Amino acid sequence: MLALIVFLPVVAFIAILLGAPARLTAIAAAAVNLVLGTYAAFTWKCGCWDFSIPVLAKPAMNLAFGFPDGMSAVMVLLTVIVTLAAVLSGKAPEGREKLYFGSSLLISAGALGAFAATDLFFFYAFHELALIPTFLMIGMLGRGDRKEVAWKITIYLGLGSIVLLAGLVWLANLTGTFNMGQMVKAAGTIDPAAQKGIAALLIVGFGTLVSLFPFHSWAAPAYASAPAPVAMLHAGVLKKFGLYGLLRLAVPLVPEGMNAxxxxxxxxxxxxxxxxxxxxxxxxxxxxxxxxxxxxxxxxxxxxxxxxxxxxxxxxxxxxxxxxxxxxxxxxxxxxxxxxxxxxxxxxxxxxxxxxxxxxxxxxxxxxxxxxxxxxxxxxxxxxxxxxxxxxxxxxxxxxxxxxxxxxxxxxxxxxxxxxxxxxxxxxxxxxxxxxxxxxxxxxxxxxxxxxxxxxxxxxxxxxxxxxxxxxxxxxx
Amino acid sequence: MPAYYLEALTVTLGLLLLLAEAFVSSKSKAWVGVAAAIGLVFILAFTPFAIGPDASPGSGWAKWTLWNFYQFDPLSRFYKVFALVTTILVVLLAIDYRKILARYTDHPGSENGTGEFYALPVLACSGMMWLASAKDLAGAFVALELVTVTFYILVAFMRRNVGSLEAGVKYLILGALSTGFLVYGIAWVYGSTGTMDLDLIAGMLEDGRSASIPLTGLLFGIALVMVGLGFKIGAVPMQVWIPDVYQGAPTPTTAFLSVGSKASGFILMIHFLEPFLSSELTRGPVLKLIGVLSIATLLFGNLAAIPQTNFKRLLGYSSIAHAGFLLLALASGAPGTDNGLGSAQVVSVYLATYLLMTLGVFFILAQVRIQRDGESITDFNGLGQTNPTLALALTVLLAALAGVPLTAGFIGKFLVFQLAVNAGLWAAIGVAFIAAAAGFYYYLNVVRAMWWVQPGQKAHVTLPLISKACVAVLTIATLVFGIWPQPILALLK
Structure with a gap:
């Protein structure tokens, strides 16, 4: 029932939109998630956390969460810990509490969804979900020349995501499935030329998201400008998505391409x-x-x-x-x-x-x-x-x-x-x-x-x- | 209930509204609009019961010669529902937009000139519904002209506004030109095959008679028809009218043009191309033609949208850009199967998601136009501070138009890419990726204005009741269908 952990921040976000006290709701949701997430991470091997509902019949696509291995569990653990710390230490400007805490929760939900997703589509989609409140928060509540910084990170990460999407679509097309578990099983079937192309797209795409040199120049100004919870959540958690993606997909699926x-x-x-x-x-x-x-x-x-x-x-x-x-x-x-x-x-x-x-x-x-x-x-x-x-x-x-x-x-x-x-x-x-x-x-x-x-x-x-x-x-x- | 009752009911409703309009007080012509919306909802409620001749072969109506011109399949039902939903929303939009309409038709304070604006979309709707069922080129042409002629009036409706008149003239001249291409093309197809019935053409191309068809003439005819239809859907190089007409026309008309008119162009294109795509004789060149159109449309629509500063004009370019994605789906030429989505189904899903997002945006644009008296992107400045809920809704809708995951817009784009990858259209896919990246930029430009810029002296924007309800429903639908597109797919089964 991993979906519970992923959607709890979303539910809290909706509650905040509807008028629940922003800070309290955010803290309560993050605290409950810390308990649930820690428990889930330390019991991931039981296989009892899997969750799946079908979204499309063909191409087969499921809204599916699970722990394919311990890496997911550790990342979920990291997310719930940092989320609670972020909402606890954030201090919203007067009158902007809804936006401030709501966005923090959405970023957390996006990160949790991306780390727990076992379907390629939602793996990508949840990360994008987390990026949008990040851009908005930097643009609206950031320090210094926030508008230029926010626009820069939007363009950088938007383009990085598109390059990444190209690589993922190519990968899904060759393996013929969106189920990440099944994709890894089909690993040996990808020919070396395609591997090289896919690996390049994934390194640049994921690399931009993780600020790999020389695609890193968005990161420092963005963190300097971002409100504290956003900097904590993005630098601490969300940025790891790129590394997680490389380890989860690029290394097992296109080993020869990566080697090249x-x-x-x-x-x-x-x-x-x-x-x-x-x-x-x-x-x-x-x-x-x-x-x-x-x-x-x-x-x-x-x-x-x-x-x-x-x-x-x-x-x-x-x-x-x-x-x-x-x-x-x-x-x-x-x-x-x-x-x-x-x-x-x-x-x-x-x-x-x-x-x-x-x-x-x-x-x-x-x-x-x-x-x-x-x-x-x-x-x-x-x-x-x-x-x-x-x-x-x-x-x-x-x-x-x-x-x-x-x-x-x-x-x-x-x-x-x-x-x-x-x-x-x-x-x-x-x-x-x-x-x-x-x-x-x-x-x-x-x-x-x-x-x-x-x-x-x-x-x-x-x-x-x-x-x-x-x-x-x-x-x- | 025979399917054509739906069109008959719609035409009757339109005529009754025109009659009744003469007797409604000049202070509150909005009642005509309310009546139109209620009537259309009523007709919409009948669509599940519409059947074709196959469902009831014994009855007298099933033997009518009408069925030589008219067909009814799930796709037809889908586009009839599509036309009705679009028209209902456009009429509702027009009700909230009547202040501006009144200002440029009669003197302000009198709504004397606005009554027809609610009746004409109903007539156009009946044309769109017929187009969804047309299987004979002559019938299709008549239905298409019903739509187009109605639009000539709707575009130039604000007769005391120079922009609207200019748009009307441009639309009239270029529309007439495209009609000329279309008729000329139909003539060539007829001359080559000897029939205008698409079923008969399909039969001819399949059996031995295909040898007697002059292929060059037929392909020339197809190309000309595609030029004519390209005008309706806004494909390059027949897109030149779109930015000016979109900007000048009254906002409800623009919304109707960009959703209703485009969809009717696509359903006609799908039906028209079906026989040619299933025959080996014509499939190759036709697919190549659509592929080239798609690449050109994607490039032009997206790249030309980047420097735009007027939001309504931007939506014009966005409409061209989306036509490019839709053409890409057609260019993949995937036949529909029982469990998979073919090109026609993907185009339909894409259009359904496009309807939600685009109309939602137009509802908000119309109110910004009224309350801040402008349509530039700068007129959206600071909306996130003065009305955060509205800004949030517009952010979701624009993100969906850009194709951000977890919104309906992504599902549409995703399915298109899926088809294109399966068909191996690598050049077009590369262009489409650039196009999607550009889309990110120009849609988020508006988001940036809303959230990151101070409102300054700009007026507070609040939505009136009807617009508020429609925007809420459309935004939520955009999000729900982004995760759970089943309802749209079920409609296509």
């Missing part, structure tokens, strides 16, 4: 890690820095995908990618949520304007510190287990007698990304929280109890997975 594009993919992901890493270092504002860092971290997950493509029997690569997707989703949501706090209590997130915030807001400083450490990849936090697994997976199948392969070289170069992360994160932390207090931070308010709850929820998830990664890895077996 392996070297370009490695170059592009190094672009993410190194190029965008240096761009991140030069950022002057915290939101811009976090946006770019989120682009940069996608490179690691692409590295795991590349390791899986290069060596299909790789036992580590897929769990590594999923673990890091989860860890990055939780940590970036936490960072964006706390950034919003900093801006609300000091009125600025310009790194030059801030300083000494730790004196007036010690709790905020402590929690932000944990989030920053998680993002750098400190042991004990979830990102560490994810990144270590990614780097290890790149060396699976490595034959010392033959020398380093392209994946290993890319891995060695990307480890420098960890250093880059440490540079920009620690520098930002020092600029904001340490040193002498300036005017805006002297009397800044610390986190209230209500503000701590969403942050603690996310930190709990980071520690739980960081200290005991098997929590998720067992789900993936």
């Amino acid at each position: 594009w392996l070297t370009p993919l490695l170059v592009l992901l190094l672009g993410n890690i190194l190029w965008c890493g240096f761009v991140t270092i030069s950022q002057k504002r915290l939101d811009g820095m976090l946006g770019n860092s989120s682009v940069m971290h996608m490179g690691y997950i692409f590295l795991a995908i590349a390791a899986l493509v290069a060596f299909p029997e790789n036992p580590l690569a897929k769990p590594a990618a999923v673990l890091l997707m989860f860890a990055h989703g939780v940590s970036i949501a936490l960072l964006f949520g706390l950034t919003d706090r900093i801006e609300r209590s000091t009125g600025s997130i310009d790194l030059q304007d801030l300083g000494g915030l730790a004196k007036s807001a010690p709790t905020l400083a402590f929690l932000f510190g944990i989030a920053a450490m998680a993002s750098i990849g400190l042991p004990g936090l979830a990102n560490f287990s994810g990144e270590v697994l990614v780097f290890l997976s790149a060396f699976k199948g490595y034959d010392p007698t033959k020398g380093l392969g392209p994946v290993q070289i890319a891995c060695i170069l990307s480890i420098w990304g960890v250093v880059i992360s440490a540079v920009y994160m620690l520098r930002a932390y020092r600029n904001i929280f340490q040193g002498p207090a300036v005017k805006s931070t002297e009397s800044a308010a610390d986190l209230s109890l209500a503000d701590r709850i969403p942050a603690l929820l996310l930190i709990l998830a980071l520690f739980a997975v960081g200290l005991y990664p098997n929590l998720l890895l067992n789900l993936l077996k």
